[in-house]
Amino acid sequence: MLSKNKIKFIQSLSRKKVRDQEQLFLVEGNKIVLESIDSDFGIEMICATPEFSDRFFADKNLQCELIECSEDEIKKASLLQNPQQALALVKMPTPELSLQKATDKLFLALDFIQDPGNMGTIIRIADWFGIRDIICSQNTTDCFSPKVIQASMGAIFRTSIHYLNLEESLLKANHLDIPVYGAFLEGENIYQSPLSPNGILVMGNEGNGISEQIERFIDHKIHIPSFAGKENGSESLNVAVATSICCSEFKRRTIKK
Structure with missing residues (x-):
């Protein structure tokens, strides 16, 4: 279940000030969430429907908080008009330039x-x-x-x-x-x-x-x-x-x- 506080926090990441303070950014959409997991970026939290979680996360050793929730809950947290079955909070990288x-x-x-x-x-x-x-x-x-x-x-x-x-x-x-x-x-x-x-x-x-x-x-x-x-x-x-x-x-x- 996705609590009201979690929903509020997820939506707050629409603001640059909050993203910079938390060093997190929001990723939405099934494909992009899966790409974030396969990347070198750290994942703080994933919210997904049970169906999505069972299909894609069963064989993955996720090192983050996984919250299973309904599509309605994801819709409440989402910044998209047509949200899908998953969203993730991803840690900002600190790349070095040479x-x-x-x-x-x-x-x-x-x-x-x-x-x-x-x-x-x-x-x-x-x-x-x-x-x-x-x-x-x-x-x-x-x-x-x-x-x-x-x-x-x-x-x-x-x-x-x-x-x-x-x-x-x-x-x-x-x-x-x-x-x-x-x-x-x-x-x-x-x-x-x-x-x-x-x-x-x-x-x-x-x-x-x-x-x-x-x-x-x-x-x-x-x-x-x-x-x-x-x-x-x-x-x-x-x-x-x-x-x-x-x-x-x-x-x-x-x-x-």
Whole structure:
């Protein structure tokens, strides 16, 4: 049974202040809950229907509190319009960043991404293209908010996300001779620009792009050209869509022929 106090606590994790204080975040949905269990993240508590628990947890040695409850109880605790049969409270990780890895791998850096849907989708894109580290400016939206978790579709458990002073991080990258790329409307055509398999790719704010403070650390400005020709095409791309195209082109260059 799920008590009123537990329900209240679960719902309180919708607020960043509470998440930061408790170092916990909420995961909802059958598939994402199962992915959280199979990840390296610690689990504080799982709430699930008896049917779900019997089906998926019988052979698992869960090191957390397991509360069996009805679908109605889960619905009362849930932040979703259409909750499923399970939710979990997951411990926040404390990943360490080694910029030295960017000498061999591609990192993403996000400069003031505001929309949770974009953030979650970018995390999912990073996972798809095998990018394991995302550096976020401290004003980028919280990756552990419920909307971001849902949009990431479980990719949050396979990606290390670092909230740091982005200027300092990119300055260190410059000193290490790590190439830093940034998406700009006035940048060089990405399909004609030389791209390295390693480095840091910076994506900017939905409305304003990459800030002036961050721009000065970027070595290579790139741009996704429009193919609309003389027709009236869109002025710009959604940042998550642009991230996907850029990551795809970077990775395409590394494919061995």
